[in-house]
Amino acid sequence: MKKIYDLIVIGSGPGGYVSAIRASQLGLRTAIIEKYQELGGTCLNVGCIPSKSLLDSSKYFSLAKNNYSSHGIFFEKLFFDFKKMMDRKNEVVKNINNGLKYLMNKNKIDLYQGIGSFKNKNTLFLIDRKSLKEKKEIQFQYCIISTGSKPLCLSHLNFNIKNRIISSTEAFHLKEIPKKLIIIGGGIIGLELGSIFNRLGSKVIIIETMDKIISNMDDSLSQEMKKILEKSSIQIETSLSVSNIFRESHEKISVLVKDHNGKEIKFVGDYCLLSIGRKPYTKNLGLENINIKKNKKGFILVNDKLQTSIKNIYAIGDVIGGKMLAHKAEEEGLYVVEHIVGQKPNELNYDLIPSVIYTYPEVASIGRSENEIKEEKIKYNIGIFPMKILGRARISGCTEGFLKMISNKKTDEILGVHIIGDHASDMIMEASVAMEFKSSSEDIYRICHPHPTLSESFKEAALLNLENRSLHM
Known part of the structure; x- marks a missing residue:
């Protein structure tokens, strides 16, 4: 007797595997179809995780070379081993891959290796990735397409290390x-x-x-x-x-x-x-077999519930466009699954999806930019507090950057927060929580922030918003 799944997820990147885990937690009989041997998609294998691993390794070398002497730390012969850095990156990826396999087993999610291609709105062909031959058919009630994206190349070129x-x-x-x-x-x-x-x-x-x-x-x-x-x-x-x-x-x-x-x-x-840039990856999905609609750039079209033109088939993440971020795909996946089981998840607020650049110092942003607020003709207050004034920044030696807070002049609601500074990727979450609850800059100013920390920049920028003055500047 053939298995009929409540939910099939195509693609095991952050959006896909999080969707599958949540679906299983909520009682759905769930399976994932993954094209490649390893789980995790672009983010884990050739994106977020390897890049942050190398950013960390290279940052430590750079700090040792340029900054540690000010701490009284010296090296007679400083060097790096690029192969060792790459090996460490590969080990990090491997460990997380193994963790995902464990989570699939723990949550009783069936895993199929191959390409999922639609036969009809309730049946997928499982196709061998190399031979492109059909291996079997899988039936489902609901499906989530989470196949991600690939790097864009110029039309007359191909990516190739040998061709440089x-x-x-x-x-x-x-x-x-x-x-x-x-x-x-x-x-x-x-x-x-x-x-x-x-x-x-x-x-x-x-x-x-x-x-x-x-x-x-x-x-x-x-x-x-x-x-x-x-x-x-x-x-x-x-x-x-x-x-x-x-x-x-x-x-x-x-x-x-x-x-x-x-x-x-x-x-x-x-x-x-x-x-x-990146382009949506929909090759061999068989979307044309069931008339799933795409836009001119190839992104799958969805409604506000993330349903495609076939209502029991959803799409999330890079394949539908918007911010191409792992955490955006995760939130969309959670939203879809909870919608399928009849819960009433909050509507997705794409303005409150943080963007981060993991340079040194880091860059993080949430909400609207100053230009966007101007275009909307909203009167606003602005507070910009330099990191170099903070005791914690001076202690760490990373004094570059600032925190910029923009609030509505009439209501004082925070409209955007933009940060350059050490640990900006972590600090942006204070803004994320505050803005999710429609906090004002006064709310932030009235909260006690620990000293000495980088988070004090929030309190200072909030006071600049309120009174055009700060405590330490």
Whole structure:
């Protein structure tokens, strides 16, 4: 007798595996279909986890080289072992992979290796990834598509280490530190990977077509981050359009760009890393077999309940567009599962999904930028508190950056918080909780913050919002 699942999840990235775990907890007979041998999707295997592992390793080396002497710590011969760093990264990924397998077993979730392709709205073909031959059919009541995204490449190029044109995926498999690395794209991926290789000795050039880096965040973050990166010797070039990328020689690659006047400039490096965005991954899903609709860019169209054009089939995460973040996919997965079982989860508030860049110092943002608030013609107050004034920042030696809080001038409700500073990724959660409960800047000011901590910047920025003055500035 064939198994009929209450829920099938296609894809085991953060959105997929979290959906499956929650579904099993709520009593649904659940299975996951995963194309690759390992669970975890892009985030775990070639994204968030490996990048943060290398960011940590390279940060420690950079601090030892440039900062530890001020603490009275000296090294006779400081060096790094790139292979050891990569081995550690692989071990971190392996351990988390094993943890996911344990969670699947613990929650009695069936795992199928292969490609899930729709036969009809209640049946999937399980297809072998290599031969593309059908292995079996799986029936379900509900399905969640969580197949993620892949790096975008220019139409006439392919990612290949030997050809010296790479994406973030190939960057995590390099055997050497490039002497000169050209990165096209000044977003999160470009800045994080640029930071890793810069710390390890690469000359890094970041080329951005827009007039600023991290253009999807508040302008103040972009301006401050540019100063910090350039201070660390990363070269940033903005407002340039790429006209050609070609092999200069066996070991060199050239990037031709044009400025706003049409003048052509050539950059030559060992590798060119493209971080120009990502595209939804829907290959071999058989969406056309059941008429699941996509937009012009290939993202699956969903309604406010995350249902596709076939109501018992949902889609979440990168494959539907929006912020391509692991935690956004997780929240969407939880929302869908709880909706399926008849609970009434809160509507997803995409304004309150934090964005983080794990450079040093880190960048974190939530809510609306100052430009967005201006466009909405909302009168606002603003408080910007420099990290260098905090005792904790001086103790740690990371004094760069600031916390910027924006609130509604009339109601004092917090509209946006934007941070550059040490541990910004952790600090942003105070803003996230506050804004979820529609707190005012006065609420933040009235809360006792421990001293000495970086979180005191919240209290100071809140007082600046309220009275245009702070306690320590």
